[in-house]
Amino acid sequence: MATRLLRLIGVLLACLVLAATPALAQSQANAAMVDALGQGGFPQREAAIATLVATGDARVVPILQALSDGNLYTRISDGKVVIAAKAGSAFALKGPLDGSELGTAAAGDLDKIKINNGLRGKIRTAIGQMTLLSTDRATRLSAAQSILKTADPTTFELLQTALAAETDPQIKSVMELAEAVIVLKTDATLEQKRAAIQTVAGHGDRDALTVLTAALTTVPDALKPDVQAGIDAINRQLQLWSVAQNLAYGVSLGSVLLLAAIGLAITFGVMGVINMAHGEMVMLGAYVTFVVQQLLQSYAPGAMEWSLVIAVPAAFLFTGLVGIAIERGIIRWLYGRPLETLLATWGLSLILQQAVRSIFGPTNRPVLIPQWMTGQVSLGGLDITWNRLWILVFAILVFAALQLVLNRTPLGLQMRAVTQNRRMASAMGIRTPFVDAMTFGLGSGVAGLAGVALTQIDNVSPNLGQGYIIDSFMVVVFGGVGNLWGTLIGALSIGVANKFMEPYFGAVLGKIIILVLIILFIQRRPRGLFALKGRAVEP
Amino acid sequence: MISAMLLRALDRRAVWLVCALLLVALAIPFANLVLPEGHPLHLPNYLVPLLGKYMSYAMLALALDLVWGYCGILSLGHGAFFALGGYAMGMYLMRQIGTRGVYGNPILPDFMVFLNYKTLPWFWYGFDNFWFACLMVVLVPGVLAFVFGFLAFRSRVTGVYLSIITQALTYALMLAFFRNDFGFGGNNGLTDYKDILGFNVLSATTRGALFAATCIALAVAVLVCSAIVNSKLGKVMVAIRDAESRTRFLGYRVDNVKLFAFVVSAVIAGVAGALYVPQVGIINPSEFEPGNSIEIVIWTAVGGRGTLVGPIVGGLLLNFGKTVFTSLWPDYWLFALGGLFVLVTLFLPKGIVGTIRDLLARKAPPRRDNTQPEATGAEDAPLVTEPAE
Numbered sequence: 001m002a003t004r005l006l007r008l009i010g011v012l013l014a015c016l017v018l019a020a021t022p023a024l025a026q027s028q029a030n031a032a033m034v035d036a037l038g039q040g041g042f043p044q045r046e047a048a049i050a051t052l053v054a055t056g057d058a059r060v061v062p063i064l065q066a067l068s069d070g071n072l073y074t075r076i077s078d079g080k081v082v083i084a085a086k087a088g089s090a091f092a093l094k095g096p097l098d099g100s101e102l103g104t105a106a107a108g109d110l111d112k113i114k115i116n117n118g119l120r121g122k123i124r125t126a127i128g129q130m131t132l133l134s135t136d137r138a139t140r141l142s143a144a145q146s147i148l149k150t151a152d153p154t155t156f157e158l159l160q161t162a163l164a165a166e167t168d169p170q171i172k173s174v175m176e177l178a179e180a181v182i183v184l185k186t187d188a189t190l191e192q193k194r195a196a197i198q199t200v201a202g203h204g205d206r207d208a209l210t211v212l213t214a215a216l217t218t219v220p221d222a223l224k225p226d227v228q229a230g231i232d233a234i235n236r237q238l239q240l241w242s243v244a245q246n247l248a249y250g251v252s253l254g255s256v257l258l259l260a261a262i263g264l265a266i267t268f269g270v271m272g273v274i275n276m277a278h279g280e281m282v283m284l285g286a287y288v289t290f291v292v293q294q295l296l297q298s299y300a301p302g303a304m305e306w307s308l309v310i311a312v313p314a315a316f317l318f319t320g321l322v323g324i325a326i327e328r329g330i331i332r333w334l335y336g337r338p339l340e341t342l343l344a345t346w347g348l349s350l351i352l353q354q355a356v357r358s359i360f361g362p363t364n365r366p367v368l369i370p371q372w373m374t375g376q377v378s379l380g381g382l383d384i385t386w387n388r389l390w391i392l393v394f395a396i397l398v399f400a401a402l403q404l405v406l407n408r409t410p411l412g413l414q415m416r417a418v419t420q421n422r423r424m425a426s427a428m429g430i431r432t433p434f435v436d437a438m439t440f441g442l443g444s445g446v447a448g449l450a451g452v453a454l455t456q457i458d459n460v461s462p463n464l465g466q467g468y469i470i471d472s473f474m475v476v477v478f479g480g481v482g483n484l485w486g487t488l489i490g491a492l493s494i495g496v497a498n499k500f501m502e503p504y505f506g507a508v509l510g511k512i513i514i515l516v517l518i519i520l521f522i523q524r525r526p527r528g529l530f531a532l533k534g535r536a537v538e539p
Numbered sequence: 540m541i542s543a544m545l546l547r548a549l550d551r552r553a554v555w556l557v558c559a560l561l562l563v564a565l566a567i568p569f570a571n572l573v574l575p576e577g578h579p580l581h582l583p584n585y586l587v588p589l590l591g592k593y594m595s596y597a598m599l600a601l602a603l604d605l606v607w608g609y610c611g612i613l614s615l616g617h618g619a620f621f622a623l624g625g626y627a628m629g630m631y632l633m634r635q636i637g638t639r640g641v642y643g644n645p646i647l648p649d650f651m652v653f654l655n656y657k658t659l660p661w662f663w664y665g666f667d668n669f670w671f672a673c674l675m676v677v678l679v680p681g682v683l684a685f686v687f688g689f690l691a692f693r694s695r696v697t698g699v700y701l702s703i704i705t706q707a708l709t710y711a712l713m714l715a716f717f718r719n720d721f722g723f724g725g726n727n728g729l730t731d732y733k734d735i736l737g738f739n740v741l742s743a744t745t746r747g748a749l750f751a752a753t754c755i756a757l758a759v760a761v762l763v764c765s766a767i768v769n770s771k772l773g774k775v776m777v778a779i780r781d782a783e784s785r786t787r788f789l790g791y792r793v794d795n796v797k798l799f800a801f802v803v804s805a806v807i808a809g810v811a812g813a814l815y816v817p818q819v820g821i822i823n824p825s826e827f828e829p830g831n832s833i834e835i836v837i838w839t840a841v842g843g844r845g846t847l848v849g850p851i852v853g854g855l856l857l858n859f860g861k862t863v864f865t866s867l868w869p870d871y872w873l874f875a876l877g878g879l880f881v882l883v884t885l886f887l888p889k890g891i892v893g894t895i896r897d898l899l900a901r902k903a904p905p906r907r908d909n910t911q912p913e914a915t916g917a918e919d920a921p922l923v924t925e926p927a928e
Contacts, residue, residue, distance in 0.1 A: 338699050339702065347881040350877030523693075526700060
């Protein structure tokens with residue numbers, strides 16, 4: 001009964017304050033008001049506090065906090081009120097309103113402003129009013145969070161007032177949680193407590209779990225089953241979210257693998273050329289991004305935000321041209337000798353690595369991450385960073401574009417014709433050497449695109465490509481050679497499987513297990529997940 | 540039967556090679572230990588283990604030649620067998636340190652004390668015995684090759700697919716050995732050896748003996764390989780290399796032949812690794828790096844695959860070149876190595892020895908040359924996309 005009465009009074013009081021706050025918010029606290037804190041006895045002090053609070057000035061909060069903590073002093077020489085912090089044997093002084101340094105003073109020159117518990121309570125309420133009810137969203141949120149942490153029953157009425165007025169869902173949720181925690185702490189009725197437990201359990205996040213776990217020891221025995229049920233419910237929910245989170249990480253890793261492997265799916269899968277320099281094409285794409293950013297920095301700093309958009313076509317063209325040069329210079333002499341192609345392109349990868357190392361140096365080069373790719377987005381219990389999300393989008397776009405090129409353009413038609421039956425295609429008037437060069441250029445260009453994307457999540461160094469080459473081959477072989485859809489499925493399933501194993505085995509062991517599984521899988525299906533059937537496989 | 544095989548193995552080339560190797564086995568320690576310091580032919584101490592290292596690399600290249608040059612299996616994971624043999628020997632050498640380690644633990648090697656091991660892991664049991672370690676040098680790579688090859692060849696994983704999964708194998712092993720809790724010293728590997736069979740590994744005499752042992756082991760390996768490739772089995776291997784499907788249709792058990800060659804090759808590689816470790820003084824997981832395994836391929840290719848002599852020449856030549864190059868122009872070694880890969884595959888597909896033999900044979904009446912593999916079935920045909928709708 002007593003609590004209910006108290007709460008009623010609290011609400012009434014808060015309503016008054018609420019009504020008064022907007023009108024008073026315009027006025028400013030001044031030095032005279034602050035100095036008044038140091039004069040007279042407790043009643044005068046209380047009045048002075050009320051005056052300060054009534055201004056609604058945000059600068060008042062730290063002053064009141066200092067007063068409550070016993071850090072507010074009067075300087076005896078001029079009667080000014082200062083915030084003092086002990087520095088050695090003396091005190092360092094600060095102006096209460098502007099935070100200016102006022103030098104130091106000996107303990108004898110200062111007079112501590114006395115405070116009692118009654119005043120402390122009033123100050124706490126006042127601070128809450130100025131914070132929980134503040135017009136600034138961030139202030140309110142941090143105030144609500146601090147109340148959740150301290151769970152001080154004296155702030156209860158204030159919290160309820162604030163809750164009634166709150167519109168922001170995130171703050172509201174924190175406030176509700178804090179309210180329930182306080183209810184659990186006070187001597188409320190069992191029903192109220194049970195309702196509070198329900199509220200907390202309904203939140204279903206980690207904060208709620210902490211609250212309930214702490215409550216498990218303090219609540220009356222009658223409520224323990226409820227608390228336990230709440231904990232179980234939250235755990236189930238968290239588990240679901242963690243599965244979803246793993247899935248999201250897995251898809252994200254899968255999209256990176258897809259990007260890295262899809263160029264290889266063209267050169268290896270469609271052309272049957274083992275390009276061990278594929279990783280270096282990715283690396284070159286990353287360095288193109290770096291160069292583009294350097295050029296923009298010098299000539300058009302305003303366009304830095306869009307450097308990646310410029311780097312995409314640049315990287316595609318550059319690595320595509322390098323790819324065409326490689327095909328014309330080396331690979332065309334080695335058609336029909338896949339193992340030799342493997343060795344020659346490996347040699348090429350060493351040359352490219354060393355060349356980049358000689359030109360750009362062996363250390364990581366910094367690549368700027370544009371504003372629109374930083375930060376993260378929260379979806380329920382999921383946290384996804386923007387750069388991962390953009391890479392996913394980019395991978396899907398590249399995949400779709402490649403499908404279009406292969407299936408809907410004359411070049412794609414010619415490519416497929418040449419790979420299916422070179423002599424027949426040649427007899428039909430297709431310039432097969434040209435098509436070979438274009439196909440290899442396309443595969444290399446796509447690798448360059450992957451390089452642009454990888455600058456956002458990996459170090460741009462000459463060894464960048466090395467880390468992806470084995471993974472890329474695994475994806476292509478796993479998915480089935482000569483089939484872009486297989487590559488997509490292969491990349492996603494390897495990515496997801498990897499992320500689901502990580503919590504149990506750790507990153508490295510998880511990767512080893514994946515490799516072993518793929519090796520075993522290839523034994524079962526030597527031609528991959530989506531094998532080509534019929535005569536094309538083994539003439 | 541065995542003596543008959545051995546006799547066949549002693550064709551002219553193999554005899555010359557074995558004699559040369561035995562001569563080197565005597566000459567190098569002689570030049571180092573017997574000749575006085577001022578003598579013009581005296582060999583400084585530091586060169587002996589270096590030459591020994593080249594010899595074990597040559598043996599590794601020979602092992603690869605058996606599977607690649609004669610059986611058409613391009614393994615990109617032979618470094619793994621080499622490293623496993625090396626680890627087995629390294630474990631023996633670690634156990635021999637005894638109380639002389641930094642922590643002075645009589646049972647546990649230093650890294651285990653450092654990583655808070657309380658007892659010796661079970662897979663370290665027995666390695667204090669030299670003969671057990673020798674057995675493991677042969678068994679571990681052999682069994683791994685058997686299991687891996689059995690699975691791969693039975694399901695007809697061929698050509699580049701096999702190359703890629705052997706590469707994945709060595710990559711997976713590298714990741715595993717880099718882990719500290721795997722029980723093999725993590726990324727530091729095994730090092731700081733003291734004794735082998737009671738002799739100080741650092742003394743000049745031991746090193747001379749190790750060098751001689753490496754040469755003799757290489758000579759034995761040459762004999763074994765020569766016996767295999769000159770036998771009927773060797774002919775089948777070449778047939779598999781050149782036309783796998785046709786050989787299968789003729790009724791040969793292609794899988795078993797390949798498996799045999801693969802296991803023998805892995806064992807030779809393991810022995811090479813075991814001889815490498817005491818001379819170099821360290822074994823660590825970087826030996827498993829896929830790049831190392833591909834480098835072995837280029838030794839074999841430069842020397843001439845399918846010749847047995849070629850890989851030995853290539854292994855010695857390229858490693859000597861690497862030592863010189865990396866000390867004189869360290870920045871250009873990768874250019875040179877990469878360029879070599881490209882040039883050899885484009886212009887010297889038969890390697891040095893193969894090309895010389897061709898030149899010599901040009902005067903003689905043309906003979907079917909089996910050093911150059913022909914195009915084989917599936918792997919060479921261009922793979923196709925799904926047909927357009």
